[in-house]
Amino acid sequence: xxxxxxxxxxxxxxYGNDGFIIQDVGKEKRExxxxxxxxxxWRHVGQRPATQNAAPPPSRTATADALDDDDIPF
Numbered sequence: 001x002x003x004x005x006x007x008x009x010x011x012x013x014x015y016g017n018d019g020f021i022i023q024d025v026g027k028e029k030r031e032x033x034x035x036x037x038x039x040x041x042w043r044h045v046g047q048r049p050a051t052q053n054a055a056p057p058p059s060r061t062a063t064a065d066a067l068d069d070d071d072i073p074f
Contacts, residue, residue: 005042017041 002024012018023036 003039004036012043015041016043018043 004022004024005019006022007019008017020041021039023039025034025036
């Protein structure tokens with residue numbers, strides 16, 4: 001199956017996806033205005049390019065900071 005990766009217009013979305021995947025329909029159909037179906041979403045794996053606005057990492061809560069490693073049973 002031929003697929004095409006398209007970037008989101010507004011960058012990374014609220015779910016962390018950087019774009020979507022569509023089925024490629026070929027040059028003739030694309031020029032005729034036919035669009036391929038959307039198959040799913042994609043996201044960068046590993047380090048994001050510097051031009052992307054990556055979401056900041058989640059902050060630790062006071063409860064998570066207060067946990068003592070000795071109380072964990074494993």
